[in-house]
Amino acid sequence: xxxxxxxxxxxxxxxxxxxxxxxxxxxxxxxxxxxxxxxxxxxxxxxxxxxxxxxxxxxxxxxxxxxxxxxxxxxxxxxxxxxxxxxxxxxxxxxxxxxxxxxxxxxxxxxxx
Amino acid sequence: xxxxxxxxxxxxxxxxxxxxxxxxxxxxxxxxxxxxxxxxxxxxxxxxxxxxxxxxxxxxxxxxxxxxxxxxxxxxxxxxxxxxxxxxxxxxxxxxxxxxxxxxxxxxxxxxxxx
Numbered sequence: 682x683x684x685x686x687x688x689x690x691x692x693x694x695x696x697x698x699x700x701x702x703x704x705x706x707x708x709x710x711x712x713x714x715x716x717x718x719x720x721x722x723x724x725x726x727x728x729x730x731x732x733x734x735x736x737x738x739x740x741x742x743x744x745x746x747x748x749x750x751x752x753x754x755x756x757x758x759x760x761x762x763x764x765x766x767x768x769x770x771x772x773x774x775x776x777x778x779x780x781x782x783x784x785x786x787x788x789x790x791x792x793x794x
Numbered sequence: 795x796x797x798x799x800x801x802x803x804x805x806x807x808x809x810x811x812x813x814x815x816x817x818x819x820x821x822x823x824x825x826x827x828x829x830x831x832x833x834x835x836x837x838x839x840x841x842x843x844x845x846x847x848x849x850x851x852x853x854x855x856x857x858x859x860x861x862x863x864x865x866x867x868x869x870x871x872x873x874x875x876x877x878x879x880x881x882x883x884x885x886x887x888x889x890x891x892x893x894x895x896x897x898x899x900x901x902x903x904x905x906x907x908x909x
Contacts, residue, residue, distance in 0.1 A: 683836075715897060724798070724884050724900030725837070770837065780892035781827070781850055784837040 684708045685773050687785035694792050700758040702788050704771030707752065711773040715782060716745060716756050719768045728769070729756070761792045797821050800885050800901035807875055808909055815870045815904045817885030825849075825891050826868040827898065828860060829884040837884065843868050844891045872906075880908045 686705045694700045704714075712733040717725035731738040731745045731754065738745050744757045758765055768789050772782035798819045807813055819826060827850075828840040842850035846862045857873045868885060885901040 717900075722902065724886070724902050725898075726900065727897040730895070730897060776892060780896075781839050781842060782898070786835040 685783050685785040687788045689788050691789040694761045696794050697760045700761045702756040702769050704754050706773050710775040713774045713776050714754050715772045717770040763792050763794050766792050798899050798901040800904050804905050806907045811875050812873045817868045819887040823887040823889050825888045827886040828870050831882040875908045877908050
């Protein structure tokens with residue numbers, strides 16, 4: 682029962698272009714969403730988050746968009762850089778209930794120079 | 795000064811053995827977690843501790859026993875290892891138990907291989 686789905690296992694983008702990573706969720710109780718970035722042989726590191734009261738949150742080159750009606754969020758990276766090449770995990774939590782985040786299986790982003 | 799550290803980084807062992815993985819955080823966080831990342835790449839919560847007290851224990855075989863001697867440490871002991879236990883185990887911590895803006899800080903992972 683995958684409550685958080687990242688349907689694209691990988692994404693390849695040219696340096697300088699936009700990277701768009703997608704995430705869908707099924708649990709309507711989720712109200713807080715996070716993106717983590719993971720390099721090989723390291724643990725995930727927090728990147729950006731968004732609360733369900735917002736539909737957009739921006740931090741430098743990274744922007745997360747939330748569409749609650751579609752139960753969909755996306756992470757935009759503009760412009761993409763080779764150092765952004767990593768696995769990106771989407772996570773969602775129900776802060777009023779089972780607050781432990783549920784993770785997707787990740788999308789591997791490769792940014793070509 | 796690593797925020798969340800795990801030892802060992804790699805662990806290769808035979809079926810039936812007992813092994814432990816140690817985790818320490820120097821962030822002063824109240825809550826610590828163990829996650830398992832299996833071959834399908836999902837990060838699945840195993841345990842959550844808050845101020846040394848077990849809060850969450852997902853459907854994990856009782857061969858897995860977490861121990862928290864203090865708020866900064868959460869160790870994972872595994873008895874009678876099985877082939878299916880092969881995975882990467884991540885320790886994590888967060889400032890508090892619940893609520894938004896409570897992102898987790900992860901350790902580097904321990905790759906366990908059971909032969």
